[in-house]
Amino acid sequence: QQQVKQSPQSLIVQKGGISIINCAYENTAFDYFPWYQQFPGKGPALLIAIRPDVSEKKEGRFTISFNKSAKQFSLHIMDSQPGDSATYFCAASSYSGAGSYQLTFGKGTKLSVIP
């Protein structure tokens, strides 16, 4: 019940194209859904996040779409650039009491944007 399923495992997109990464969850207690971007040898960096009372959030070329009834959310990268080539992790967070949150990560998607 604590799992977050992420797909695809890897993705190759042409420069200028749209990259789409999908995640699904089961636990309805999750109330915060962040996406992380990780370059090789670096720590994951918080990219964009959404709460379930919003169906879409956009920050620059990055958009999260959230479907509460289907328990799915996705990351769209518009006008993908070679510099976007990285591993992307979706995550889901639930409050575990006394100010503490529990984070569950998807297994990651390796994105390669080719010129």
Added chain:
Amino acid sequence: DSGVTQTPKHLITATGQRVTLRCSPRSGDLSVYWYQQSLDQGLQFLIQYYNGEERAKGNILERFSAQQFPDLHSELNLSSLELGDSALYFCASSAETGAAFFGQGTRLTVV
């Protein structure tokens, strides 16, 4: 810069040895999480502390232990090291929003 500091950045040690990884969370964050990431793998959750107390445990080996000190910094102790323990070890801290911020990691190489 996430505000989470991990030391050392690199560590090379021999099998059977013991090492300590250190993490300083962002100012004001009470939660600290530890993750292990092997080559081209996902993030394996090890353990979470909140304000000095253990809150959640993941796939942490018995040879590994952690603690969070009163000043909120945390240490991950890895003992009886094996070749398979070679990995990137990340610490993250979170505020009371659910968002977690990661350090740059410690690359551990066991030879």
